[in-house]
Structures are given as C-alpha cells and as structure tokens.
Amino acid sequence: MSVIGVAGAGVMGAGVAQNLAQTGHQVVLIDKDRQALDTALRKIETQARMSRLLGGPAVDAAAVLASITTAVGPGALAETDFVIENITENWELKRELYREMDQICKPETVFVVNTSALPITKVASVTGRPDQVIGVHFMNPVPMKPAVELIPGHHTSAETVRRTRELLGAMGKKAVDVKDACGFISNRVLMLTVNEAAFLVHEGVATAEAVDEVFRSCFGHPMGPLETADLIGVDTILYSVEVLYEHYNDGKYRPCPLLRTMTDAGLHGRKSGRGFYDYGTSA
Incomplete structure (x- = not known):
C-alpha cells in the first residue's frame, strides 16, 4: 500500500488528507505548526462525521483518523511514495520546502x-527530479469535488503522469488535462471573477451579500464569488491574483486593494472566523 505524504495542514491539506484516508491510503500529514495539525485533525473528524449529511458517502470517522499520522516538519516524509504539497501560494516558502523534500524523500x-496558479515547471526547477514533479489542482472541499486539473510540467515523465492518474483514480477523482500555464483553467477565470467582485465592494457599488445574491439567484451558482473567497481563504485569493499579475504582466489581474487590506487585517474568511462575512468563531 502506498504511503502518501501531505504537506500543509490548512484547509486544502486537511481536505486532501481526508480524501486519501477515506479511500484506503495511509497518510503522513505534516506542517510547521503543531496547532495547525491538531486543528486539521478536528476538522477532518467533523467533516467525516458529516459526510453523509453533506451529500457524500457514509464515512467511518475513527477509521479515517487512524489512517493519518501527523508530524511537525518534512522529516516524516522520508518513506512516502507521493507527496502532495498544499502550503500557501508563496513562491519563497514553496521553493524552500521543495529543496528540503528533495533531500529527504526517496529518489x-x-x-x-x-497549486492554483504557480507554473509546475518553475517548481520542478528547484528539485533534482523535475521528471517526477506534476501539478494537481484540487478543488475545495476536496472530498466532495469529483474532478481535478492535471498539469504536467515541461520535464514531467509519462511514468509520473501514469502513476499520478492511478492515484487520482483511487481517490475517486476525474483528471482534466491542462497545459502548464499559470492559473490553468479554473483560476484564470475564478480569480478574475473574485477579484472583480471584491472591487465592487471596495468601490461601494454593492455589498458582498448583493454580489453573491446575483450569482446565486440569477446564474444558479451554489455560492457567490465572495462566499467562495471566504471558503478558499481571502489571503490565498490575494496570493493567487498576485501570481497571475506577476506572471502575465497584465493589468486585468491587478489585485483589489480590499483583498490586501483584509489579508493584512487577518480577515481570511472561514478559517479565521471573519472575511467578507462574519462566522462568529474560527471555522
């Protein structure tokens, strides 16, 4: 049985770890912070118990937790067969982590x-195994979403693609092929939408509630763009828009100042308890 490492215990990392554990994998979940790991385990247990109520399968929460080992730092990834990295969309942090993992993990x-935006070839370039680096853009909440974007880098081998497809299939995911272009399909469109929705609030054109109501009631979206921002994380949205802006050097990706202000103020959405909406306590 493959042992899968999951780096980063935030919203996405917890979701990936839960999805893997629910589909019979042994998981090593790592983060730089013990509190983040403890929080992730609590969230995984809650989501697993609520799975059927949320439209998913019945899940044995105790079995899911028993399949997940946690550790502080990347040293625990030494015996893993895959590592799925989910840390924040910050190039300096990612570069350092991949250099460390390259030294720690098996050849x-x-x-x-x-990642939602970073080019896979750029990430692979800091490792000694660029043929074994591949992008998979999971959607949130991970256990509930049936598809992912599969993004080979310039050097990604056919064998790496095959192994990754096999893993994704075992996780119950359909892989949608995308070329290695910053933002891929989903975030080239979604981040522009969220960013422009934030501008509407920033400019006083409409409230967050009004913006989201139009998308729900008129377009049939289950969530509006600013509700989506709170779910993903306002800080993650900002980082993703900044990456798009830097990569394409195109003014249409200019980040809304409100996203910067909210990120600096710690108004990161559901994970902090407040974003465009107030959730009362940290979700």
Missing part, C-alpha cells in the same frame, strides 16, 4: 504540486 517519490 522515486513523486512530488504533486497542489
């Missing part, structure tokens, strides 16, 4: 970059 370990 045959595949690195899966769960």
Whole structure:
C-alpha cells in the first residue's frame, strides 16, 4: 500500500488528507505548526462525521483518523511514495520546502504540486527530479469535488503522469488535462471573477451579500464569488491574483486593494472566523 505524504495542514491539506484516508491510503500529514495539525485533525473528524449529511458517502470517522499520522516538519516524509504539497501560494516558502523534500524523500517519490496558479515547471526547477514533479489542482472541499486539473510540467515523465492518474483514480477523482500555464483553467477565470467582485465592494457599488445574491439567484451558482473567497481563504485569493499579475504582466489581474487590506487585517474568511462575512468563531 502506498504511503502518501501531505504537506500543509490548512484547509486544502486537511481536505486532501481526508480524501486519501477515506479511500484506503495511509497518510503522513505534516506542517510547521503543531496547532495547525491538531486543528486539521478536528476538522477532518467533523467533516467525516458529516459526510453523509453533506451529500457524500457514509464515512467511518475513527477509521479515517487512524489512517493519518501527523508530524511537525518534512522529516516524516522520508518513506512516502507521493507527496502532495498544499502550503500557501508563496513562491519563497514553496521553493524552500521543495529543496528540503528533495533531500529527504526517496529518489522515486513523486512530488504533486497542489497549486492554483504557480507554473509546475518553475517548481520542478528547484528539485533534482523535475521528471517526477506534476501539478494537481484540487478543488475545495476536496472530498466532495469529483474532478481535478492535471498539469504536467515541461520535464514531467509519462511514468509520473501514469502513476499520478492511478492515484487520482483511487481517490475517486476525474483528471482534466491542462497545459502548464499559470492559473490553468479554473483560476484564470475564478480569480478574475473574485477579484472583480471584491472591487465592487471596495468601490461601494454593492455589498458582498448583493454580489453573491446575483450569482446565486440569477446564474444558479451554489455560492457567490465572495462566499467562495471566504471558503478558499481571502489571503490565498490575494496570493493567487498576485501570481497571475506577476506572471502575465497584465493589468486585468491587478489585485483589489480590499483583498490586501483584509489579508493584512487577518480577515481570511472561514478559517479565521471573519472575511467578507462574519462566522462568529474560527471555522
């Protein structure tokens, strides 16, 4: 049985770890912070118990937790066969982590970059195994979403693609092929939408509630763009828009100042308890 490492215990990392554990994998979940790991385990247990109520399968929460080992720091990834990386969309942090993992992990370990915007070839360039680095953009909440974007880098081998497809299939995911272009499909469109929705609030054109109501009631979206921002994380939205802006050097990706202000103020959405909406306590 493959042992899968999951780097980063935030919203996405917890979701990936839960999805893997629910589908019979042994998981090593790591983070730089013990509190983040403890919080992730609590969230995983809650989400697993609520799975059926949320439209998913019945899940044995105790079995899911028993399949997940946690550790502080990347040293625990030494014996993993895959590592799915989910840390914040910050190039300096990612570069340092991949350099560390490259030294720690087995030579045959595949690195899966769960990024919403960063080019996979750029990430692979800081490792000694660029043929074993591949992008997979998971959607949130991970256990509930049936598809992912699969993004090979310039050097990604056919064998790495095959192994990754096999893993995704075992997780119950359909892989949608995308070329290695910053933002891929989903975030080239979604981040522009969220960013422009934030501008509407920033400019006083409409409230967050009004913006989201139009998308729910008129377009049939289950969530509006600013509710989506709170779910993903306002800080993550900002980082993703900044990456798009820097990569394409195109003014249409200019980040809304409100996103910067909210990120600096700690108004990161559901994970902090307040974003465009007030959730009372940290979710």
